[in-house]
Amino acid sequence: MINTIYRLRSPRRFEIAFDELDLSSGVIVRPTHLSICNADQRYYQGTRDIRVLKEKLPMALIHEGIGQVVYDAGGSFNPGDKVVMVPNIPCEDDPYIAENYLRTSKFCGSSADGFLQEYICIEPERLVLLPEGLDPDVAAFTELVSVSVHAVTRFEQIAHARRNDIGVWGDGNLAFITSLLLKKMLPESRIHVFGISREKLSDFSFADSTYLTTDIPEDLQLDHAFECVGGNGSPIAIEQIIDLIRPEGTISILGVSEYPVPVNTRMILEKGLRMFGTSRSGKADFLRTVQLYRDDPEIPMYLSRLVGNTVEINTYPDIKAAFEIDTKKAFGKTILHWNI
Numbered sequence: 001m002i003n004t005i006y007r008l009r010s011p012r013r014f015e016i017a018f019d020e021l022d023l024s025s026g027v028i029v030r031p032t033h034l035s036i037c038n039a040d041q042r043y044y045q046g047t048r049d050i051r052v053l054k055e056k057l058p059m060a061l062i063h064e065g066i067g068q069v070v071y072d073a074g075g076s077f078n079p080g081d082k083v084v085m086v087p088n089i090p091c092e093d094d095p096y097i098a099e100n101y102l103r104t105s106k107f108c109g110s111s112a113d114g115f116l117q118e119y120i121c122i123e124p125e126r127l128v129l130l131p132e133g134l135d136p137d138v139a140a141f142t143e144l145v146s147v148s149v150h151a152v153t154r155f156e157q158i159a160h161a162r163r164n165d166i167g168v169w170g171d172g173n174l175a176f177i178t179s180l181l182l183k184k185m186l187p188e189s190r191i192h193v194f195g196i197s198r199e200k201l202s203d204f205s206f207a208d209s210t211y212l213t214t215d216i217p218e219d220l221q222l223d224h225a226f227e228c229v230g231g232n233g234s235p236i237a238i239e240q241i242i243d244l245i246r247p248e249g250t251i252s253i254l255g256v257s258e259y260p261v262p263v264n265t266r267m268i269l270e271k272g273l274r275m276f277g278t279s280r281s282g283k284a285d286f287l288r289t290v291q292l293y294r295d296d297p298e299i300p301m302y303l304s305r306l307v308g309n310t311v312e313i314n315t316y317p318d319i320k321a322a323f324e325i326d327t328k329k330a331f332g333k334t335i336l337h338w339n340i
Helices: 038-045 050-056 140-157 171-183 231-244 266-269 283-295 298-307 316-327
Strands: 001-011 015-022 029-036 064-072 082-087 120-122 127-129 165-169 190-195 210-213 222-227 245-255 275-276 307-313 331-338
Touching: 015 307, 015 316, 029 082, 038 316, 038 331, 050 283, 064 140, 064 275, 127 283, 140 171, 140 222, 140 275, 165 171, 171 190, 171 222, 171 298, 222 231, 222 283, 231 245, 231 266, 245 266, 298 307, 307 316, 316 331
Parallel strands: 165 190, 165 222, 190 210, 222 245, 245 275, 307 331
Antiparallel strands: 001 015, 029 064, 029 120, 029 331, 064 082, 082 127
16 A cells, blocks of 8 residues: 655655555554644754754654544554554653653654654554544644643652642643643642733633733742743743742743753752653553543633644645644644645
C-alpha cells in the first residue's frame, strides 16, 4: 500500500514523498483532525537553530491529532474506531524513567515523521480509543492536554499536601489547559492565574482569581505554582513565583525557552523550594486524559474555547495556507480538517 507523506523540506517549503505501508504489522489509521503546535511553527518558520533544522529536515510535522482506524492486522481495533495517536515512541523500558524522558525514545514531528500523512502506520499500544460524541476539534489537541495532565500527575506525587492556593503563570493555551485541569483534578484548591493580557484572562472563568503580572496584591501567597510562559517571559515569571511562593512549595516548569533562564537560587535555597520540569507525555497520560473527558463533560466544553481557526485541507497547497493562517493567531489552536 502506497502512502503519501507531506514533509517540510526547508522553512515554509513542503514536499510530497511516497512510502510503502506494511499491512502485516501495526494499525493503519487515516488522520481526520490535526492541530498545529508552536513546535511545528518553529520548524515551519525556521526559528530553530540552523544546525537543528539541517539535522531534522526533511520531516513530516504535527504530533497532535486523531484519526479513524482503517485496518488492524492484530484485531485490537475495529475499522472506523476513532482514536487519538500517541506521538511518543519508546524504544526501551526503564523502571525509573518514564517513556517521555528516555533519551532513546523517538517523537513524531521531532525525531520521526509526524502525522502530515495520508495514512499512519502505528503500533496498537500507541493508540487510545476516543469516547463517542467527543468534539473532534477538541480531541485533535489531546496531546497538549495530556502534557498538562502529566504535569499535574507529577505534581500530585511530588508536592506536599497543603494545596490551598496554587498559581499558574501564563495566559496562553498551555496555561488555560493547566489551570482548568488543576481546578478539575484538585477541586479543593484555589487556582490563581497570572498573565499579561486582561482580554485573555477573561477566558479563565473557571479560575478562582486572575491577575495581571503588573498588578499582584502585596499580601498574596501561594503554596505551589506552575510556570506556563516559556520564551522571553520565563525569567520574570519564575522570579515572581519564587517571590510569592511559601517555603517548601513546589514549582512546575512547563514553558519552553530556547535560551538559558537565570534563576534566583539564593531564594530557592532559603525557602527550600522544589522545582521540576515537565516535557511531553506518555500513554498513561493519554489514558487519564481521555478518562477525564468521559468523567467530566465540562472539560471538553471549556477546551472548545481554544478552537480558533479550522482549516479544510483538501489539496497540497492548503497545508502551507493553514500554517500561514496559524502564524497570525493571537490565542487558541488551529485545527486542520484532514481531507487530502
